[in-house]
Amino acid sequence: MTRRALTAIGAAMIPTSPRNSRDDPFRHFADVVLASDISSTSLSRLQACGRRIRVTRKKMANVDGSDRRTIIFVSEGAVKLVGHVGAEREQIVAFAFRGDILLLSAPSHKPYTGYALHSLNKCSLLAFPATDLIMSTIESPDASDAILERFFAALDRARETAILLGRKTAREKLASFLVSMAERIGHIDGDTIYLDLPMSRREIGDSLGLTIETISRQLTALRNLKIIKTTDRSKIVILDMASLRDFAALDPCVS
Amino acid sequence: MTRRALTAIGAAMIPTSPRNSRDDPFRHFADVVLASDISSTSLSRLQACGRRIRVTRKKMANVDGSDRRTIIFVSEGAVKLVGHVGAEREQIVAFAFRGDILLLSAPSHKPYTGYALHSLNKCSLLAFPATDLIMSTIESPDASDAILERFFAALDRARETAILLGRKTAREKLASFLVSMAERIGHIDGDTIYLDLPMSRREIGDSLGLTIETISRQLTALRNLKIIKTTDRSKIVILDMASLRDFAALDPCVS
DNA sequence: CGAGTATTTGATCCTGATCAAGAACAGTGG
């Protein structure tokens, strides 16, 4: 079943009333990130300190006029956070999908920019000043802990990326990427996993420190090994997850 | 009055209780990280939740028996946080010097290990369960903000590392490394900067995703260009910081 | 001073980048 079809059914079944987390991004945020049923007062406090933002493929998310640390919540779509070396080379520092959060320092400090991924035209985000958000969750230990959890997860992912970029081969990098994407946005159906990647080959390359040619070659290699199948430009079926994990050279403790 | 007498008097005046931040790592932590004069009650609260740890070159910091997120403070020495690919390849994910902090997820989750740097035999650390530390600073907005600052700084550094590992050449990597070390542990004297690196070539390589041979070659190249001078194994004098920054290909916004 | 470890330097190799061309696809308008 394609992603589009799924979305259509979902939209039909769920009413327009914004009480539902599907429709109200703030409620969605509370459900997914804070993982706690919040009162309507704290919901309105969230709404007071957060701002809705739309991002496109071309336009960066100029998150805020101010120069503060910001916590971004991806309520719809998927974004990439990009850093540069000179004007030519670029490195994708993080992907964030629906329900993920993205932590940004004061932009004057570290100038990373966010864009919508290649196959998506628009993404909806929620931007919270970090201090405000943390202050507004201070009464609920569960919510604070959930935020803390996200901070450490972001750091862990960045460190895992460092290992990947510093010490893995092209094959291992792509396999790691596919395993990670399978875990984050894959649809499991029995033994096989279906992936609909919202990013282009260039974006995959820019996140792995490789060129598009190498990405393409490694994909065909995995295809020839019967580990994956590709149909669309974006669709990948993982046929042999065990082998893929072996190729990924993941740390044994990381399941 | 002789020197000995002074010392004797000093020793007599100061009780064994280490009020001074040089001597009491907890006070040192409060001074450097929390950047606020804390009351003696909150100091004792810190002492209650923190544990002292010693790390050597050989032995990893088995931080805690428990499996919690931990905030490590380096009160003496310098440590590295290491990740692995298989048994052979290793990647240094972060260096932390005196006064720095190191954020660790629950070890079962992500199994990075900390070691003292090559030229150091022993390092003294303070380990705080993350939640406890945050709870104990909750009343002081300044202290909470200082912790938050450290979180974002750690993430920024990890992202800068990703750009370096993914998109920079060996020359650029080493130059970036030297600039970063100069800023963190360099001693400025007029136009020149003196560096005493506590890590071996291997450790430099393992943090930059390069081999020791490449590190050595790039160092001699920079030496031939009259940008640096090396004396010891560990001592480096930066003669031309401007050129070094150019070679580092740092983002223009990062001063 | 001597033993063991680190570092430097040289020669060669290999992975992934670069250059180049063709194929597949998406979007547009007729």
Place this chain on the structure above:
DNA sequence: CCACTGTTCTTGATCAGGATCAAATACTCG
């Protein structure tokens, strides 16, 4: 629906930066 156009992806040929292998030299510490 199809031709047209620009973009993205794939594949091939060649190149180069850094890895690997090997040996000599410089430190460090007992």
